[in-house]
Amino acid sequence: MQGMLKRQIKERLRATIAQVPAVVLLGARQVGKTTLAKAIAQDTPSIYLDLEAPEDLLKLSDPTSYLRAHADKLVVLDEMQRSPELFPVLRGLIDENRQQGRRAGQFLLLGSASMDLMHQSSESLAGRIAYIEMSGLNLAEVDHSPPDRRTLWLRGGFPESYLAADDDLAMDWLENLVRTYLERDVPQMGFRVPAARLRRLWTMLGHLQGEAINHAKLAANLEVDAKTVSHYVDILTDLLLVRRLEPSHANVKKRLVKSPRYYVRDSGILHRLLGINNHDELLSNPVLGKSWEGFVIENVLSVLPARSEVRFYRTAAGAEVDLVVKMPSSEIWAVEIKHGLAPKLGKHFSQTCDDVGATRKVVVYGGDDEFPVGNSVQVMSLPRLMDRLHSG
Numbered sequence: 262m263q264g265m266l267k268r269q270i271k272e273r274l275r276a277t278i279a280q281v282p283a284v285v286l287l288g289a290r291q292v293g294k295t296t297l298a299k300a301i302a303q304d305t306p307s308i309y310l311d312l313e314a315p316e317d318l319l320k321l322s323d324p325t326s327y328l329r330a331h332a333d334k335l336v337v338l339d340e341m342q343r344s345p346e347l348f349p350v351l352r353g354l355i356d357e358n359r360q361q362g363r364r365a366g367q368f369l370l371l372g373s374a375s376m377d378l379m380h381q382s383s384e385s386l387a388g389r390i391a392y393i394e395m396s397g398l399n400l401a402e403v404d405h406s407p408p409d410r411r412t413l414w415l416r417g418g419f420p421e422s423y424l425a426a427d428d429d430l431a432m433d434w435l436e437n438l439v440r441t442y443l444e445r446d447v448p449q450m451g452f453r454v455p456a457a458r459l460r461r462l463w464t465m466l467g468h469l470q471g472e473a474i475n476h477a478k479l480a481a482n483l484e485v486d487a488k489t490v491s492h493y494v495d496i497l498t499d500l501l502l503v504r505r506l507e508p509s510h511a512n513v514k515k516r517l518v519k520s521p522r523y524y525v526r527d528s529g530i531l532h533r534l535l536g537i538n539n540h541d542e543l544l545s546n547p548v549l550g551k552s553w554e555g556f557v558i559e560n561v562l563s564v565l566p567a568r569s570e571v572r573f574y575r576t577a578a579g580a581e582v583d584l585v586v587k588m589p590s591s592e593i594w595a596v597e598i599k600h601g602l603a604p605k606l607g608k609h610f611s612q613t614c615d616d617v618g619a620t621r622k623v624v625v626y627g628g629d630d631e632f633p634v635g636n637s638v639q640v641m642s643l644p645r646l647m648d649r650l651h652s653g
Contacts, residue, residue: 266420268297269402269564269651270395275301278335281391282355283368285341285382288395289501289527290373290446291438293420297395298337298369305366307335312343324350332358332367341370341382342450348385355389374450374499394501396563397527398423401651405644407629411540414556417529428539435533439463442500452496458483460534462493466503466523467534470551473520494523502526506558509572509585509617516577524555531555553600557625557643558584561596564651580613586650594650595619602628604640611636 277284278301288294302309308331310317320327324347328336332354338347351368358367370382382390397418403409416422416431419438425431443456465479474494476487483490497503504524510517525531531552537543543552561584562571568589575581584596595614597606604626607613614622622638623646631641641649 266293266398266402268293268395269399270393271297271300274393275304277391277393278366278369280365281389282358282365283351283370283382283386283390285370285372285379285390285392286395287372287379287392287501289397289419290442291419291421292395292397294371294373294395295339296420298339298371301369302335302337305335306333307337309337309339311339313340318344321347325353328354329357332363335366335369337369337371339371341372342374345381348381352385352389355386373446373501396559399560399563399647400644401560401564401647410643414528414553415532415537415540415543417527417532418559419527419529422529431529432533432538435529439530439533442502446500447496450496454493454496458485459493459496462490463497463502463525464534466494466497467525467531468548469523470531470548471522471524471554472551473518474523502530504555504558507572509574509582515616518575518577522573524558526555526559528552528556528559550600553627554583554598557596557598560643560647561586561650564647566651574613574617576613580607580609580616582610582613582617582619585617585619588650592620593618594621594623596646597624599624599626601626604634606635606638611638614638 274284274286274297286294286298299309310320312318328350355367379392398413398420399418400410400413403413403423413423415428416425417435422431422434425434443460447454447459462479462483465482466474476490480487480490494503498505502525504526506522506524508518508521525534532543535546535548537546543549565586566589570587572585573581573583574585582595583598586594586596588594595617597610604624606624611622624634624638624640625643625646626640629642631639631645634640
């Protein structure tokens with residue numbers, strides 16, 4: 262079923278491979294990276310190696326010789342963070358190929374741990390590598406109809422969850438994914454973290470969706486110190502499971518909030534952690550508004566042009582904009598996120614948008630229409646906003 266889904270990022274990935282010797286495709290486990298990589302590889306001579314598979318690791322016991330023998334192919338290396346010792350080998354092969362006139366389309370590296378992989382690769386492959394992050398399914402990749410939008414929001418963007426036969430099966434799949442991360446992936450990365458404790462923290466972050474966090478308070482609840490909590494949060498962020506959204510410092514004349522906000526990135530995982538099993542339960546849960554906020558943010562970020570910058574803005578006095586998007590064109594979008602069908606704006610919203618230098622003022626809401634409100638503020642649906650931002 263995954264193969265039936267048209268992933269927006271496919272053409273960008275193909276174009277980048279055509280320009281750069283090595284491309285890293287980053288994304289959470291099960292988000293669809295392997296399916297997409299194999300679809301790309303079908304169009305060109307290629308080989309695929311899974312660095313978690315013993316038989317493929319055996320092929321790489323002499324990696325230079327093996328990969329040199331396939332120098333005319335696109336080599337796809339899955340779960341690349343498992344074998345950081347390969348990066349210097351890739352550098353040597355890329356430089357060999359450059360001397361022979363081949364400058365692009367050599368290696369496609371798939372990874373599900375961002376900071377480790379980016380640090381390892383940037384040291385060895387500086388000037389030879391590009392990074393693309395793959396999100397879960399977004400609204401542009403599924404039907405825009407309200408029922409499908411509700412399904413995507415409830416179940417999240419993992420293809421297996423979204424395509425499940427019913428909500429119960431989707432939640433069972435998500436529960437297994439959560440356990441796999443906690444019981445297998447985190448230990449395999451070398452982190453010695455009790456699975457139950459990390460799950461408790463992950464669930465706490467779900468209850469605090471879209472808020473700044475007090476490390477000391479979380480530490481007291483987990484019976485560890487604040488430094489340990491910070492380390493645990495970094496693990497979840499590195500695995501692309503939690504998003505750290507930084508504050509804007511656009512207005513130096515005002516006292517601004519300096520702490521980042523944290524979101525459980527996938528709405529399906531958020532709902533599974535909080536025991537929300539269907540749309541009716543979501544509508545009656547206190548996390549409703551913040552769940553929608555995180556869903557909107559992930560959808561927006563999945564379609565933004567490269568080199569866009571995204572932050573939030575909040576003054577110490579409480580004036581805020583949920584999302585400040587600086588586009589490569591230098592246009593600045595101020596986006597307020599409201600779940601309801603009749604969004605109400607704070608009386609200072611337009612002025613706050615001016616404080617961040619906004620050239621576009623938008624309220625994204627739970628409906629399907631588009632209409633103006635107030636001083637050059639436009640209310641629009643999430644699909645419409647994504648379409649405008651994607652076109653730049």
